[in-house]
Amino acid sequence: MPEPTLYERYLELKKQGVHQRDAVARLGVSEGELVAAFPxxxxxxxxxxxxxxxxxxxxxxxxxxxxxxxxxxxxxxxxNLELSPMMGTAINLGGLDLRLFMRHWxxxxxxxxxxxxxxxxxxxxxxxxxxxxxxxxxxxxxxxxxxxxxRTDAAPVFETPPEAAPYENVELTDDALAAYREEWKGLKNVHHFRIVLSQFGIDRLQGLEYAPEGDAQKLKCEAVEFIFRQCAARGMTLLVFVNNSGIVQIQTGQVHHVDRADGWLTVSDFAEEKFNFFLDDTKLAELWFVRRPGSNGIVHSIEAYDDRRNLVLQLFGRPADAEAESEAWRALIAAVRQTYGL
Structure with a gap:
């Protein structure tokens, strides 16, 4: 009897109620390999x-x-798509608002x-x-x-991803730490933060740990749900950044319907904002408050990381080029720090 194909093995898992994302892990293939096998x-x-x-x-x-x-x-x-060999943007505030990292596509x-x-x-x-x-x-x-x-008759060829190198903590000397904090305080644009990190050879999380006093604070992960529910209750605008290695998708709008479903935090705002959001907050390893200088004043944000130190979610109270953050957002952030700060 012939061995079942990848697609047939997937169908067996699907009959058992296994979602495609979970089936990929159980089958030992990438999602791209599985999708390529669909008839x-x-x-x-x-x-x-x-x-x-x-x-x-x-x-x-x-x-x-x-x-x-x-x-x-x-x-x-x-x-409004603009592309270069390395980067791309589709800037549509409140619409399909994207930042693309083209080398991964x-x-x-x-x-x-x-x-x-x-x-x-x-x-x-x-x-x-x-x-x-x-x-x-x-x-x-x-x-x-x-x-x-x-369409092409060529078969897709997927690479085996290299094993992630173990994280190595970088100890900054006193002089380097002082210089790093001066660079932080001198930021003119929040997007330049990654350039500063590369200058000092540290990752984003370590950059928060080395932040100037009061400019970063670790939070309990439950704060994410509190923020969404408070924004919904107060009719506040929230910017929700969800990213992976190849893209950042940005939602700008009010929050309306926040709930829990099968353990996930959900925002079901299609009717009002054409936006839905789902968060498995059990997968969040660290949550941080961050305060950095921006092009139009100080920017207060929330950043969430997974257990591999990857940034998975950012929350802001205003677009980077807006005139100023609202007092309501700053008051909410203050309440979050007081209630959920570690």
């Missing part, structure tokens, strides 16, 4: 930059971006599941970067045209 999947090659420029004509799509802890689903139009798949159609993007190891789901039947001919234009 209705078409491989569209690796020219992701050109392909992304085609997506605006699909009209409204649902963009799904996830990492080990969080899933952000935002419906909008893939417009390697594979495109057209995926069909019954009447549903989507394009999936994966990195070299088959890890999902973004999934773009059609929301309008009128876009199906465009989907089919793109499939025909980009």
């Amino acid at each position: 209705e999947t078409q491989y569209l090659g690796g020219n992701c930059a050109d392909f992304l420029t085609e997506l605006e004509v699909l009209g409204e799509v649902k963009s799904a971006v996830r990492n080990v802890a969080a899933l952000s689903e935002k419906t909008g139009i893939y417009r 390697k594979h495109i798949f057209a995926v069909r599941n019954g009447e549903a159609r989507a394009f999936h993007f994966y990195d070299a190891a088959g890890k999902a970067i973004q999934k773009v789901h059609l929301t309008e039947a009128a876009a199906i001919p465009v989907w089919e045209r793109l499939c025909a234009a980009y």
Whole structure:
């Protein structure tokens, strides 16, 4: 009797109620490898930059971006896209607002599941970067045209990801620590923080540990739910950043419906904001309050990390280029620090 195919093994797990993300781990393959094995999947090659420029004509799509802890689903139009070999942006405040790290985008798949159609993007190891789901039947001919234009008979080749090097703590000398804190205080743009980190050879979490007095504080992870519920109760605007190695998806809008479902923190705001958010906060290893200088004054934010020291979620009270944070946001942050500070 022949060995079952990867797809057949997946179907057996699916019958048992195992979700696709969990099935990948149990099957010992990447998500990209599994999706490539689906009978209705078409491989569209690796020219992701050109392909992304085609997506605006699909009209409204649902963009799904996830990492080990969080899933952000935002419906909008893939417009205002600007790409360079390394970076990309689709700046649409309140809409489909994206920052792209193009060196990680390697594979495109057209995926069909019954009447549903989507394009999936994966990195070299088959890890999902973004999934773009059609929301309008009128876009199906465009989907089919793109499939025909980009389809290739070549089989996708996925790389085995290198084992993550064990974390090594970097001890800064007194002089280096003083210099680092001066660089922190002299920041003009929060996006320059990563440049400062690289100058001192430290990762983002260690950068918070070395922050100037009062500019970073470790928090209990339960603070995330408190923030979402308080924003909903007060009608506050919240910026929700969800990222993985290839993309950051940014939601800007009010929070309306916060709940718990199957252990996950959920925000079900499609009707008001075309946005849904899901957080498995048991996967959060560390949560931090951060205060840094920005282009228009001091910026207060919340940052969440997984157990591999990866940034998985950021929360802000205003866009980086806005005039000033609201007093309501600063008051909420003060309450969070007092109640959940460690």
